[in-house]
Amino acid sequence: MTALLIRDLRLAVRAGGGFGLGLAFFLLVAVLVPLGVGPEGGTLGKIAPGILWVGALLSCLLSLDRIFALDFEDGSLDLLATSPLPMEGAVAVKALAHWLVTGLPLTLAAPVLGVLLYLPASGYGWLVVSLLIGTPALSVIGAFGAALTVGVKRGGLLLSLLVLPLYVPTLIFGAEVVKRGAAGMEIATPLALLAAITAGAAALLPFASAAAIRVNLR
Template identity: 80%
Template sequence: MKALLLRDLRLAFRSGGGFGLGLAFFFLLSVLVPLGVGPEGGTLGRIAPGILWIGALLACLLSLDRIFALDHEDGSLDLLATAPIPLEAVVAVKALAHWLVTGLPLTLIAPGLAVFLNLPAAGYPWLILSLLLGTPALSAIGAFGAAITVGLRRGGLLLSLLVLPLYVPTLIFGGEVVRRGAEGMALGTPLALLAAISLGAAALLPFAAASAIRVNLR
C-alpha cells in the first residue's frame, strides 16, 4: 500500500496531475474576486468564507479525472483489480494521494490567500481547521465519481456533473464554520457535521467506488 501511495505521488508531481494547476486556480480566484467585487473590505470579509471554500472545491475538481484515468490507459487498473490487495484499499490509497497533492496544499496556502479577501483574523484558524476536516471528503467523493466515469470518453464533464451536487453539504458546512468562527459564534454543530461527512465518505465510498470499477472493467 505504501508503494502504491508513493507511486501515485510521484506520478502526480511528474505529470502535473493537478498539483500546480489547483494551486494556481485557487490563487487566481482569490486575486480576481476582489477585483470584480471591489475593494470594500466589509463586503469582501462577508463573502470570504464562501469564496475560499468554492475555490478549494473547484481546485480539487480539476484533477479528479486523473485519479484512475492514467492507470486505466496503461492497463495498471486491471492489474490492481486482480491483485491480492483489496480494490477498496486501492481506492482509499488513491483518494489519500489525491488529498495529499491537492487538499493539503490548498489548506496550507488558504490563510495567505484569505488576506486578499479581507477575512477577519478570528476566522483564520477555523479556515484551516474546516479545510483539514472537509477536503478529505472532497477527495473521497471525487474518487467515487472518477470510478463511475473511468474509461468513458469525455468523462471529465460527466464527472463534474456527478460530483458537484455531492459536494454541496461539505461546501455549506465548511463555509459556515469559517463564517461563524470569524464572527465569534458557536460552531460546534457545523464543525461536527463537516467531520461526520468526511468520516462517512472515507468509510463508505471506497466500497462503492471499487464496485463501480469492477463493473466498468467487465
C-alpha cells in the same frame, strides 16, 4: 499500499503530474475575486469564507478525472485489479494521494489567500480547521465519481455533474464554520456535521468506488 501511495505521489510531482494545478486555480480565484468585487473590505470580508470554500471545491474538482483515468488508459488499472491489493484499499489510497496533492496544499495556502479577501482575523484558525476536516471528503467523494466514470470517454463533464451535488453539504457546512468562526459565534454544530460527512464518506465510499471500478473494467 504504501508503494501505491508513493507511486501516485511521485507521479503527481513529476512532469505532467498535475500537482499545483489545483493550487494555481485556487490562487487565481482568490486573486481575481477582489479585483472583480472591488477593494471594499467590508463586502469582501463578508463573502471571503464562501469564496475560499468554493475556490477550494472547484480546484479539487479540476484534478478528479486523473485519479483513475490515467491508470485505466495505460492498462495499470487492469493490472492493479488482478494484483493482490484489495481494490477497496487501492481506491482509498488513491483518494488519500489525491488529497495530499490537492486538499492539503489548499488548506495550507488558504490563510495566505484569506488576507487578500479581508477575512476577519478570528476566521483564520477556523478556515484551516474546516478545510483540513472537509477537503478529505472532497477527495473521497471525487474518487467515487471518478470510479463511476472511469471507462467513459471524455467523462469529465459527467463526473462534474455527478460529483457537484454530493459536494454541496461539505461546502455549506465548511463555509458555515468559517463564517461563524469569523463572527465569533458557536461553531460546534457545523463543524460536527462537516466531520461526520468526511468520516462517513471515507468509511463507506471506497467500497462503492471499488464496486464501480469492477463493473467498469468488465
